[in-house]
Amino acid sequence: MDIQTVTYQCPNCNAALEYNSTQNGFRCLYCDSRFSEEDIKKHFSENEQMKLEQADPELTEEQQAQEEFTGASALYNCPNCGAGVICGELEASVRCHFCHTPVILSGRLSGEFKPDLIIPFATTKELAEQAFKEYTKGKFLLPGGFKRNAKVVEISALYVPYWLKSGVVKANATADAKKIRSWRSGDTRYTNTKVYRVERAADMTFIRVPCDGSKRIDDSLMESIEPFNYQGIKPFSMSYLSGCAAEKYDVGLDEAAKRIDQRIEQAANEVLKQDMTGYNSITITHSHMDYQKKTAVYALLPVWFLNYTFNGKDYPFVMNGQTGNRFGILPVSKIKAALFGTGIFAVLTAVFKLGGMLLGL
Amino acid sequence: MACKIKKLLCTALAAVMTAACMIFPSYADGYAASVIDVSDAITMDDEMELRGQLMNAANDLGCNIGISFVDELYGEDITDYADRQMEDIFGSDSASVYLVVKGDCDEATLVLGGSAKDRYSSLKDDILVQIMADMKDRSVIDGAYKLPILLGAVPYEYTEQPSVPSYSVVIDDEADALTTEQQQELSGLLIQAAYNAQCHIGIIIDDDLDGKQSGKAADDFLDHHFGKDSDAIVMLLTTDPDSFDWISFSGLGTELYSGHIQSIFDAVYEELDRSGYFAALVGFCDYFGVDVSDVELPSAEKFMVVIMDYDDSLTAQEQNMLLPTLEKTAASAQCNIGVVITDDLGGKSSKQYADDFADDSFGYGSNYILLLLDNDTQYDYISSYGRGTDIVNGKTDPMLAEIQGDLKEYGYYEAVNTFCVVIDNADDIGDDYYYDYDDDYSYTYEGDIDRFIFEWAMPLGFAALIAFIVTSGFRRGYTKRKPVSARTYMDSTRTRFTHRSDVFIREYTTSHKISRSSSGGGRSGGGGRSRSGRGGGGRRR
Numbered sequence: 001m002d003i004q005t006v007t008y009q010c011p012n013c014n015a016a017l018e019y020n021s022t023q024n025g026f027r028c029l030y031c032d033s034r035f036s037e038e039d040i041k042k043h044f045s046e047n048e049q050m051k052l053e054q055a056d057p058e059l060t061e062e063q064q065a066q067e068e069f070t071g072a073s074a075l076y077n078c079p080n081c082g083a084g085v086i087c088g089e090l091e092a093s094v095r096c097h098f099c100h101t102p103v104i105l106s107g108r109l110s111g112e113f114k115p116d117l118i119i120p121f122a123t124t125k126e127l128a129e130q131a132f133k134e135y136t137k138g139k140f141l142l143p144g145g146f147k148r149n150a151k152v153v154e155i156s157a158l159y160v161p162y163w164l165k166s167g168v169v170k171a172n173a174t175a176d177a178k179k180i181r182s183w184r185s186g187d188t189r190y191t192n193t194k195v196y197r198v199e200r201a202a203d204m205t206f207i208r209v210p211c212d213g214s215k216r217i218d219d220s221l222m223e224s225i226e227p228f229n230y231q232g233i234k235p236f237s238m239s240y241l242s243g244c245a246a247e248k249y250d251v252g253l254d255e256a257a258k259r260i261d262q263r264i265e266q267a268a269n270e271v272l273k274q275d276m277t278g279y280n281s282i283t284i285t286h287s288h289m290d291y292q293k294k295t296a297v298y299a300l301l302p303v304w305f306l307n308y309t310f311n312g313k314d315y316p317f318v319m320n321g322q323t324g325n326r327f328g329i330l331p332v333s334k335i336k337a338a339l340f341g342t343g344i345f346a347v348l349t350a351v352f353k354l355g356g357m358l359l360g361l
Numbered sequence: 362m363a364c365k366i367k368k369l370l371c372t373a374l375a376a377v378m379t380a381a382c383m384i385f386p387s388y389a390d391g392y393a394a395s396v397i398d399v400s401d402a403i404t405m406d407d408e409m410e411l412r413g414q415l416m417n418a419a420n421d422l423g424c425n426i427g428i429s430f431v432d433e434l435y436g437e438d439i440t441d442y443a444d445r446q447m448e449d450i451f452g453s454d455s456a457s458v459y460l461v462v463k464g465d466c467d468e469a470t471l472v473l474g475g476s477a478k479d480r481y482s483s484l485k486d487d488i489l490v491q492i493m494a495d496m497k498d499r500s501v502i503d504g505a506y507k508l509p510i511l512l513g514a515v516p517y518e519y520t521e522q523p524s525v526p527s528y529s530v531v532i533d534d535e536a537d538a539l540t541t542e543q544q545q546e547l548s549g550l551l552i553q554a555a556y557n558a559q560c561h562i563g564i565i566i567d568d569d570l571d572g573k574q575s576g577k578a579a580d581d582f583l584d585h586h587f588g589k590d591s592d593a594i595v596m597l598l599t600t601d602p603d604s605f606d607w608i609s610f611s612g613l614g615t616e617l618y619s620g621h622i623q624s625i626f627d628a629v630y631e632e633l634d635r636s637g638y639f640a641a642l643v644g645f646c647d648y649f650g651v652d653v654s655d656v657e658l659p660s661a662e663k664f665m666v667v668i669m670d671y672d673d674s675l676t677a678q679e680q681n682m683l684l685p686t687l688e689k690t691a692a693s694a695q696c697n698i699g700v701v702i703t704d705d706l707g708g709k710s711s712k713q714y715a716d717d718f719a720d721d722s723f724g725y726g727s728n729y730i731l732l733l734l735d736n737d738t739q740y741d742y743i744s745s746y747g748r749g750t751d752i753v754n755g756k757t758d759p760m761l762a763e764i765q766g767d768l769k770e771y772g773y774y775e776a777v778n779t780f781c782v783v784i785d786n787a788d789d790i791g792d793d794y795y796y797d798y799d800d801d802y803s804y805t806y807e808g809d810i811d812r813f814i815f816e817w818a819m820p821l822g823f824a825a826l827i828a829f830i831v832t833s834g835f836r837r838g839y840t841k842r843k844p845v846s847a848r849t850y851m852d853s854t855r856t857r858f859t860h861r862s863d864v865f866i867r868e869y870t871t872s873h874k875i876s877r878s879s880s881g882g883g884r885s886g887g888g889g890r891s892r893s894g895r896g897g898g899g900r901r902r
């Protein structure tokens with residue numbers, strides 16, 4: 001089926017424009033002309049608005065069945081070369097496989113899928129590749145030849161769909177707390193324990209707690225590269241997607257909100273427990289949270305993705321496209337781990353035996 | 362005929378009186394005095410007074426003193442007669458001075474025995490001349506009175522001698538560590554030591570001070586026996602585990618010897634560990650300049666071996682075969698070795714029975730190792746003292762395990778052999794040796810599981826655990842996600858606590874006893890070591 005598409009073309013030579021994160025502007029891939037965000041907005045804003053409002057037509061039953069059969073991929077015609085290209089169900093920004101023109105599938109970013117906000121990429125691909133190399137430096141349990149043999153699937157920039165929830169939360173918690181005092185008299189040790197019921201309640205404001213809206217992306221992976229700096233968040237414009245991949249969400253707000261609420265509740269309890277001072281032990285027995293005000297927005301946040309395979313297994317590496325926070329899962333060589341453990345074992349055995357000999361045991 | 366009867370009666374009377382003096386010699390703190398008046402040379406009163414003076418002199422001088430007045434020797438040489446009398450009354454080789462006067466001093470002789478020879482040999486003739494002169498010039502009794510005086514001085518011509526200071530020696534052996542003969546001999550040596558030290562000397566050997574502190578016990582003894590301000594030295598040797606050996610000084614003793622406490626104890630301990638209390642006290646006398654070269658000390662090579670089988674578990678032949686093995690073990694362990702097999706402890710515990718049996722067999726304070734195989738309660742026991750405790754301390758359980766194992770499998774004969782082997786190889790107990798049974802019964806001891814666990818399994822276990830934890834920690838660092846808390850997104854400026862409540866519910870107090878570790882004693886003041894001495898351990902079959 002045909003999808004509404006948008007390309008940003010150079011006003012000078014009509015070639016494709018790509019968003020340049022280092023310059024906070026756009027660059028022509030052909031004539032290397034540079035344009036600021038304001039220039040592009042001014043030039044393309046009417047088009048953009050019009051395209052965003054042009055949602056993809058509703059599917060007929062036959063087309064729906066066809067989509068389900070084919071895995072919900074879709075065909076679009078490249079506005080630059082006219083080639084017919086198939087793209088995945090969630091992709092909202094792609095490159096033409098033939099002419100590499102960045103193509104934004106505006107139909108997938110309209111209506112309920114229209115993002116409210118976006119944080120443009122602030123780091124380059126080279127920086128991401130460098131970050132990966134630094135991340136693996138010093139990791140002596142990596143299998144031999146990992147860096148040499150690991151097949152690095154191309155590091156790619158992706159705008160990940162996020163739900164950002166804000167709200168004023170009224171949290172309360174009840175806990176059993178103990179004050180313990182111990183002293184010695186003669187050859188007897190006495191322990192005095194005082195038990196208290198402690199209650200705390202507080203109003204807390206949380207601003208834009210994120211949760212990614214993609215089922216295929218691991219939530220904990222994304223949470224490991226937080227936080228994003230919301231100082232750099234901007235109203236959504238399709239132009240930022242030019243040159244980067246983007247996906248639309250497939251985790252709805254209700255589902256994402258559960259995860260966000262879980263995080264907020266945990267944080268609220270931490271705050272309340274921290275206020276229960278002067279006790280030797282605290283056990284929360286009851287906690288409750290109510291939203292007094294809440295809002296949620298849909299945003300696209302920048303993430304660099306790198307997936308490498310080693311010995312047939314995939315190991316993901318992600319980097320925050322704005323702040324550079326990174327996280328990756330690395331393989332561990334069992335042999336090296338065993339040797340490392342054996343080395344520690346041998347050293348400690350020698351220390352214990354020597355220590356025993358010196359003490360005359 | 363009348364002469365013959367008179368001769369017979371005199372001989373009989375002399376014999377009876379000699380016998381009486383032999384049986385009931387007068388002792389003064391270990392030294393004897395004897396007066397035999399066969400010829401009625403002196404009155405009964407004079408005899409008693411003379412005997413008293415001789416007793417005091419014997420105590421003061423540290424040697425036995427005897428006088429015999431005879432009127433007929435019946436052809437026997439007077440010197441031979443005197444030697445014979447001295448030997449009969451005081452014993453051979455004891456420090457003794459014996460005067461025999463025949464008739465109205467027609468003939469007299471002075472003989473010396475033991476260490477008295479060294480002291481008075483050169484003076485003997487002069488003393489005899491002086492006494493005979495006095496006896497002739499004044500009276501027999503006056504001459505007799507002169508003997509102790511002349512023995513205490515070195516006069517070549519009798520003159521009024523200034524009074525010789527007398528020092529006392531008191532031996533209080535509550536622990537029965539010394540035999541009577543040893544006490545007698547020591548008394549003589551200690552008297553000499555007292556004179557050399559110019560102090561009274563007291564020796565206390567006690568195994569139970571009844572909670573009294575060593576210093577107090579020694580001081581009280583000194584005050585009681587010698588007086589508060591006297592010149593005195595009192596040494597206390599005790600195996601009370603809560604007390605220390607001690608030396609107390611007063612008067613001149615403090616002035617001269619209080620700075621030499623360690624040296625005195627060193628001299629005592631050197632012999633005490635090796636040969637027991639008698640040798641230790643001889644060492645004490647040696648320290649104070651007494652010539653002890655003639656004193657026969659218990660030889661280090663002479664150790665007792667005892668096998669007592671009350672339950673007929675061993676044949677006579679087997680006991681005879683075991684003796685050489687036990688003697689070898691005693692020689693190598695340098696202590697007495699004993700084995701007792703019984704099926705009746707007489708109401709005592711195995712420990713009590715073994716300890717008492719050892720004390721009775723070897724003497725209190727001697728170095729020993731004793732094996733009790735108790736067929737009554739089946740609780741075998743190894744008792745030890747001194748050097749024996751050094752050998753078996755902390756090892757009685759594995760030793761008994763081996764012995765009981767062989768007892769069960771091979772019988773009593775093998776069990777006693779195993780006892781010898783485990784003592785011979787006591788140093789190796791706990792090491793990883795093989796148990797190899799040879800024809801000549803020479804085999805070494807198999808490793809102790811408990812020791813293996815402590816020496817190897819625990820360190821290896823801890824090392825393995827820590828290595829696992831560290832390696833796991835590193836591995837987790839390669840895969841562990843670190844999600845950011847939502848507190849990052851909280852606006853702390855807009856956080857407001859609306860309710861705080863801390864309500865006291867209840868209170869309770871618990872207690873528990875703290876287990877103490879036993880603390881060893883320390884030294885204080887003039888103290889010596891704390892010697893527990895006794896050791897041992899038991900095991901049920």
